[in-house]
Amino acid sequence: MVEEISAVELKKKLDDGDDFQLIDVRQPDEYAFAKIEGAKLIPLGEIPNRVGELDPQKEVILHCKMGGRSARAIEFLRASGYTGPLKNLRGGITAWSNEVDPKVPKY
Numbered sequence: 001m002v003e004e005i006s007a008v009e010l011k012k013k014l015d016d017g018d019d020f021q022l023i024d025v026r027q028p029d030e031y032a033f034a035k036i037e038g039a040k041l042i043p044l045g046e047i048p049n050r051v052g053e054l055d056p057q058k059e060v061i062l063h064c065k066m067g068g069r070s071a072r073a074i075e076f077l078r079a080s081g082y083t084g085p086l087k088n089l090r091g092g093i094t095a096w097s098n099e100v101d102p103k104v105p106k107y
């Protein structure tokens with residue numbers, strides 16, 4: 001079971017200045033087209049080699065377009081022994097565009 005966070009909850013964490021990592025697991029062309037300010041791009045296929053960039057002392061929130069790839073990234077991280085707190089952005093960047101920031105383009 002993957003723990004989730006809503007777009008509105010994520011916006012509040014960003015507004016409050018909470019200390020967490022926001023990771024975008026989409027492809028570079030998707031990231032170039034539409035992104036959540038402050039997100040770091042680590043494409044899904046690079047997660048195994050870049051897990052060292054995640055800080056297990058901080059909450060890590062992952063997102064993709066709709067939530068599927070980021071859920072797979074969380075499942076991979078858990079299976080590989082990552083122990084830090086992980087959450088999936090429910091509905092991905094599409095939900096962010098719908099619920100928080102309509103200026104973020106949809107595709």
